[in-house]
Each structure stands twice: as C-alpha cells, then as structure tokens.
Amino acid sequence: MDDVIIDRLSDVFRSHGYEGASLSKLSEATGLQRASLYYRFPGGKKEMAEAVLAQIDSRIATQILDPLRAPGSPSERVQGLVDGLKTLYQNGHASCLLEALSLGEGQNLFGSLIAGAFEAWIDALASVAADSGHDSATAKRLAEEVIISIQGALVLARGRNTNAPFIRVLENLPRNLLAETT
Amino acid sequence: MDDVIIDRLSDVFRSHGYEGASLSKLSEATGLQRASLYYRFPGGKKEMAEAVLAQIDSRIATQILDPLRAPGSPSERVQGLVDGLKTLYQNGHASCLLEALSLGEGQNLFGSLIAGAFEAWIDALASVAADSGHDSATAKRLAEEVIISIQGALVLARGRNTNAPFIRVLENLPRNLLAETT
DNA sequence: GTCTATAATAGGATAGAC
DNA sequence: GTCTATCCTATTATAGAC
Numbered sequence: 001m002d003d004v005i006i007d008r009l010s011d012v013f014r015s016h017g018y019e020g021a022s023l024s025k026l027s028e029a030t031g032l033q034r035a036s037l038y039y040r041f042p043g044g045k046k047e048m049a050e051a052v053l054a055q056i057d058s059r060i061a062t063q064i065l066d067p068l069r070a071p072g073s074p075s076e077r078v079q080g081l082v083d084g085l086k087t088l089y090q091n092g093h094a095s096c097l098l099e100a101l102s103l104g105e106g107q108n109l110f111g112s113l114i115a116g117a118f119e120a121w122i123d124a125l126a127s128v129a130a131d132s133g134h135d136s137a138t139a140k141r142l143a144e145e146v147i148i149s150i151q152g153a154l155v156l157a158r159g160r161n162t163n164a165p166f167i168r169v170l171e172n173l174p175r176n177l178l179a180e181t182t
Numbered sequence: 183m184d185d186v187i188i189d190r191l192s193d194v195f196r197s198h199g200y201e202g203a204s205l206s207k208l209s210e211a212t213g214l215q216r217a218s219l220y221y222r223f224p225g226g227k228k229e230m231a232e233a234v235l236a237q238i239d240s241r242i243a244t245q246i247l248d249p250l251r252a253p254g255s256p257s258e259r260v261q262g263l264v265d266g267l268k269t270l271y272q273n274g275h276a277s278c279l280l281e282a283l284s285l286g287e288g289q290n291l292f293g294s295l296i297a298g299a300f301e302a303w304i305d306a307l308a309s310v311a312a313d314s315g316h317d318s319a320t321a322k323r324l325a326e327e328v329i330i331s332i333q334g335a336l337v338l339a340r341g342r343n344t345n346a347p348f349i350r351v352l353e354n355l356p357r358n359l360l361a362e363t364t
Numbered sequence: 365g366t367c368t369a370t371a372a373t374a375g376g377a378t379a380g381a382c
Numbered sequence: 383g384t385c386t387a388t389c390c391t392a393t394t395a396t397a398g399a400c
Contacts, residue, residue: 016286020201023394034395036366044395095285102341103282104198111343118341144338144347149327152334156326159284159300161293165326205376216377218384226377 001040005030006055009048014097018049018106046109049101053113056097060117063088068124074132075181078174081128085150085170092157092166099151122147125177133179146177183222183233187212192234196279200231200288228291231283235295238279242299245270250306256314257363260356263310267332267352274339274348281333304329307359315361328359 008029012021023034026048030037041047067080089096098114100106107114125143130136153169190211194203205216208230212219223229249262271278280296282288289296307325312318335351 015289016201017199018202019198020286022392024392032365033367034393035368035397038395039365096337098341099337100285102337103277103285104202107197107340115342118338141350145331148331148334148338148347148351150334151337152330152332155278155281155284155333155337156300156330158289159280160297165330168323169330204374206374214383215385216375217379217386220377221383227375 001051003055005032005040006051010052010055010097013049013052014095014100017100017103018045018109019104021045021049049106049110052097053101053110053117057113057117059088060121064121065124068128074128074178075174077128078177081125082170082173085173089150089154089166092154092163094154095158096151096154099154118147129177129179132177132181142177146173149173149176185237187214187222188233188237191230192237192279195231195234196277196282199282199285200227200291201286203227203231231288231292234279235283235292235299239295239299241270242303246303247306250310256310256360257356259310260359263307264352264355267355271332271336271348274336274345276336277340278333278336281336300329311359311361314359314363324359328355331355331358 008031009021009026012025012029016022016025023037023045026045027034027037032040037048038044041051043050063084064081067084068077070077070080072080088094098117101110102114122140122143125146126136126139129139129142134142149169149172150166153166156165157163190213191203191208194207194211198204198207205219205227208227209216209219214222219230220226223233225232245266246263249266250259252259252262254262270276280299283292284296304322304325307328308318308321311321311324316324331351331354332348335348338347339345
C-alpha cells in the first residue's frame with residue numbers, strides 16, 4: 001500500500017484519535033474521495049486504522065527496535081534510538097499514534113495491538129539497559145521509565161504547545177537508561 | 183450545576199476525547215435525554231465540555247494545588263499531593279481529562295485553558311520543590327519532570343491496561359521532586 | 365483507480381407536551 | 383426539568399459511470 005497515503009491517514013488519526021478521524025478529514029488529508037478510500041481499504045475506517053497501526057509497527061521496528069539491536073556499544077545503540085525518536089515524533093511536535101488510538105473506540109478495536117507494541121518497545125529498551133550492566137529487574141524498570149518520560153513529554157508538549165520537554169527528555173535518555181560506564 | 187452529572191459527563195470525555203463524546207454516550211452516561219442535557223447546557227456539547235473542564239480545574243485546585251500550598255513541611259505537602267493524585271486518577275485507572283481533551287477539535291476549543299491548567303500545576307510543584315531547598319531553575323525542571331512522569335504513566339497504564347507504572351511513579355514522586363533533607 | 369451521486373445511519377440541536 | 387418527536391447536518395458506506 002502506498003506509504004504516502006498511509007502517512008496522511010496517520011496524521012489524521014494521530015491528531016484526532018479514532019473517533020475524531022472522520023472520512024471527510026481522511027479524504028481531505030489524502031486528496032482521495034471517500035469512494036477511492038473504500039477502493040483501497042474495503043473495510044473502511046477500521047481497515048485504514050489497521051494499516052496505519054501496521055505502518056507504525058514497522059516504523060517502531062526500524063526507528064526504535066533496530067537501532068537498539070544493532071551492533072555497537074549500548075551508548076551508540078541508544079544514540080540511534082534517540083535519532084529515531086526525533087524523526088518518529090517530529091521533534092516532539094507530533095503526538096504518539098499509540099496514545100491517540102488507545103482512547104475510546106480505538107481501545108476496544110486495537111487495545112491488544114497497542115499493548116503489544118508497548119511491550120515490544122519496553123523489551124528492546126530493557127535489553128540494551130541490561131547490556132550496559134544493569135540487572136534485569138532494574139533494566140525493565142528503567143525501560144518503563146524511559147517510555148513514561150517519552151509519552152509524558154509528548155502529552156505535555158501538546159498541552160502547552162512547546163516541544164522543549166521532549167527535547168530535554170531525549171537529552172537525558174542515555175543517562176537514564178544506561179549504567180554508568182565511568 | 184449538579185456535580186454528579188458532571189462526573190458522568192467527565193467519564194465520557196475522559197475516555198473518548200471531545201470528538202468521540204457523542205450526545206448519545208453523554209445521554210446514556212447521565213441517564214438524561216438529549217433535550218434534558220440541552221436544558222442544563224444550552225450551549226450543547228461545547229458547554230458540557232466547558233463545565234467538565236471547570237470542574238476539573240477546581241478538582242486540580244483542591245486535590246493538587248491546595249495540598250501543595252498547605253502549611254507543613256514540603257514532604258508533608260507532597261504527601262497530600264500524592265493522595266490527591268490517587269483520587270483524581272482512580273489509582274491510575276482513569277485517563278487525564280486534559281490529555282483527552284487536548285486531541286483534535288478539543289485542542290482548538292480548549293487549548294489555552296488546558297495550557298493554563300498545566301502551567302498552574304507546574305508552578306505549584308515548582309514552588310514546593312523550591313521550598314525544599316532547590317534553586318528556582320532546578321525546581322521548575324523537576325516540576326516538569328514530575329508532570330511528565332504522571333502523564334506518561336497514565337498513557338502507559340491505559341495502553342497496557344495496568345496501573346503498576348502509575349503506582350510506582352507516585353511512590354517515587356517525593357524523592358524526585360524534593361531536595362534531600364538528609 | 366478515481367470519480368459523482370446517493371442511500372442509510374448517527375450526531376447535534378430544537379419544539380412543544382407534560 | 384424531563385420527556386417524545388422532529389429537524390438538519392455530518393458520517394459511513396455503496397452503486398455505477400468513466
């Protein structure tokens with residue numbers, strides 16, 4: 001499926017959530033009429049959201065999980081993650097799709113998909129934290145705290161219309177995740 | 183205005199956002215027919231959301247800001263805050279209204295209200311952090327980090343359907359906000 | 365593959381009885 | 383104050399031309 005179409009659909013779901021993403025908005029964002037969207041996504045809005053989630057799953061894989069699993073020191077791998085997060089969240093100006101789609105009807109439809117995405121994310125972070133020298137319980141806790149700070153920074157950024165908290169969270173991320181290498 | 187009605191409206195806006203909160207859902211949640219809701223809120227859905235925001239503003243004042251400004255040591259004041267947060271967010275099982283209403287159309291309608299609520303919250307946290315011995319720049323930074331961790335924990339709790347991260351954030355909150363009192 | 369046109373349903377809002 | 387009935391618009395979805 002055309003990646004640029006899905007990008008435009010993502011923008012709408014990301015900023016309006018599942019219920020707020022009307023066919024009119026999706027049509028306008030993509031430049032395709034409703035009927036054309038139904039040609040590409042016979043399942044309608046639900047199938048569009050599924051395609052968007054599948055794409056973000058693959059983006060999380062390439063922008064977040066792959067860098068963490070790449071060869072190199074934990075510190076280098078985490079720097080790859082930080083760069084990926086900057087891209088994925090447009091420097092803090094874009095909301096998280098998982099967050100937006102976990103509200104309301106989206107929660108019912110995609111709850112387990114979303115939960116799974118968070119789990120995979122935490123596992124990958126915990127793995128690099130462990131490689132840096134933390135025991136596995138600490139690594140898991142730090143991984144969760146890193147996700148929390150990213151998600152919280154995105155919420156605060158949207159609420160106050162400034163990306164400063166997101167930038168700072170990314171700056172502190174390596175220090176907060178990895179063991180001191182003295 | 184009847185507080186219990188607004189509580190029921192809040193539940194809907196909190197879990198569905200502004201656009202997802204349909205009159206049908208609002209009607210069902212309150213047990214009032216649409217026309218009765220319009221009798222109480224002539225401005226319709228927008229006025230209902232305004233009432234909900236006004237109530238949460240007052241809840242934030244009593245559950246969050248007042249404890250922080252109460253007489254007592256910073257540590258005692260922060261403990262009052264932690265208790266207030268537990269109540270406000272139902273131990274981590276409820277999303278933040280400010281977060282839910284800052285999506286989509288809610289952002290357009292209530293953006294500055296929401297931004298103001300976050301500012302007041304940060305200021306109050308920074309004030310108690312400063313009282314505990316931090317310089318004002320550090321106090322502000324720690325206050326923002328505390329809000330970030332609360333919001334992030336609520337997002338992660340919703341996404342994974344567990345309140346464990348929220349509970350842990352509350353446990354660590356005093357340590358993360360206040361200067362060591364040795 | 366995309367369009368215009370159109371149906372069917374849901375959403376927001378009002379009128380008027382009680 | 384709350385209800386039933388109703389209106390108008392928006393939304394989801396489909397049919398059929400090109």
